[in-house]
Amino acid sequence: MYPIGKFSELCHVPIKTIRYYSDIGLLKPSYIDPVTNYRYYDYDSIQTLNKITILKSCQLSLAEIQQMITNADPSQWMSILSQQLDRLEEQKQQINYRIEEIHQLKIKIQQEHAFIPGPTLSTCYLENREEQAVYTIRKKIKMTFIDHLVKQLFERIYAFQLETAGKLMAIFHEREDNKKEADVELLIPVKPMKDSYKLDDFKIRARGTYACITVEGPYSELESGYIMLLTYIDEQNLIQTGPPMEIYEQGLLPATIEAQDAKDIKPDVTRHPSEFITKIVIPVITEDLNELHI
Template sequence: MFKIGEFSKLTQVSVRMLRYYEKAGLLKPAEIDHFTGYRYYTASQIPFLNKIVYLRDSGFTVAEIASALDNWREDILLTKLEEKKQEIRANIEAEKKKLAKLQMAEDGLLGQKEPLHYQIGIKSIPSYSVLSLRRIIPDYYAEGDLWMELAAFARKNNVEVSSETFSIYHDLEYKESDVDVELCALVKTSGKNTGPFTYRITEAVPLMAYTMVYGEFSNIAGAFASFADWLQKNDQYQMYGSSRQIVHRGPWNEDNPEQYLVEIQIPVSELV
């Protein structure tokens, strides 16, 4: 048998980690001298330790490692590894979004961008015949994938859709997750509803406050701040219902983000 220091050298795992694995119940010494407290390990424990190290380096927590060791079958392990890959991918995307927001904050603090001013107008929106796809999505960034899904359905089923499209956000407040969004593409004729893809007539909106947002999508936040100022000054109007968004120029038809053009629409009612 080997003392803990010797076992550490032979396995290339620090004594600190060996003690941690023991405390966590993952790998106990083969024997502990009751008089000296010395811990001893055997060569037969090395393959088991290698499994622990492999799972640890794959991003598994102690609890997940313990569960995997208790069910060390190839099919179960492959499932757990795939789940861990999906978790890591999601974490990477979340960190990318945080990085983008940090860059936006840094740009604002350094004064690299002049404040944008948005002109708020009022117009009437008629009802439209549309092909609709409504779903709860993880966040607003996931809307692009939903548009690709709608486009793929239209191609597969030979649905002639107009280039005129818009999104309806059914949540009455800002949502950080689980966003209720409906994509609408104008159609001349209705077809058969299939799963989440439905044909319907959208509601007309007599009074729709709107503004145009030029440039990167990050400018949209400033547009909503302008809406707040406008509503504060024009208190004869009150916002209600579901807001809409039309991306006139975006990633699919414009390479330069500074040339993007988005229309934000908020329905309002006039107080009597």
């Protein structure tokens, strides 16, 4: 006879589990001391507990295990095991199906990731830009609302009946470290009209030299263009004289915008982000020219 502690060690089953099996009548103790109420188990109990453990590993319910333990009829055993085998085969098919679903999902994710490749960067270069008439709008906004600012800009273009003469541009005068909020100035080149100069937000951008790079790819990938352009400025001993400006050569906005359409401007959602073309320009002067100004 083995006390319950030793019996638990021999069978590698927790005492709490053995007591539970005893309480539900699945594994009765071989002997219970009437004075101490201690439970004892014999060798046959070891064999029975081993059977219970094996049948439980086959995912049989305790009710089914109890039915098999108390019934020595082999045909009854075969019937219960056959039913369990059918259940496990069905589970196996379901698991295989889910495994295949996961494989297909991984392939889809990989294909979609490959469908939006990394950005294509041009070489960096210097460009002399002539003075340019622009209409602007500037606000400190959350970046998620930049589309609203674009809409406001084109509503004003429509209201003042200005004729656009170039691509939408943006200057980020100040951007929070988390990049969720920024001081944004949107600019659109316009053809000067008789009363244009009276408009508060009509400006003439001065001519100057700019370090430039073109980024082909999603707007989220522009950071790599900024890094490459700033490195170029440093290597060429240039001095940055103003904030960078993004020129949206090809993107969500239509290529041409007529004044009568400006109020109802809508994003060109047919264009894939990998086809976006953005030009980043930074005003610069050479160190030699800076010394002359000093």
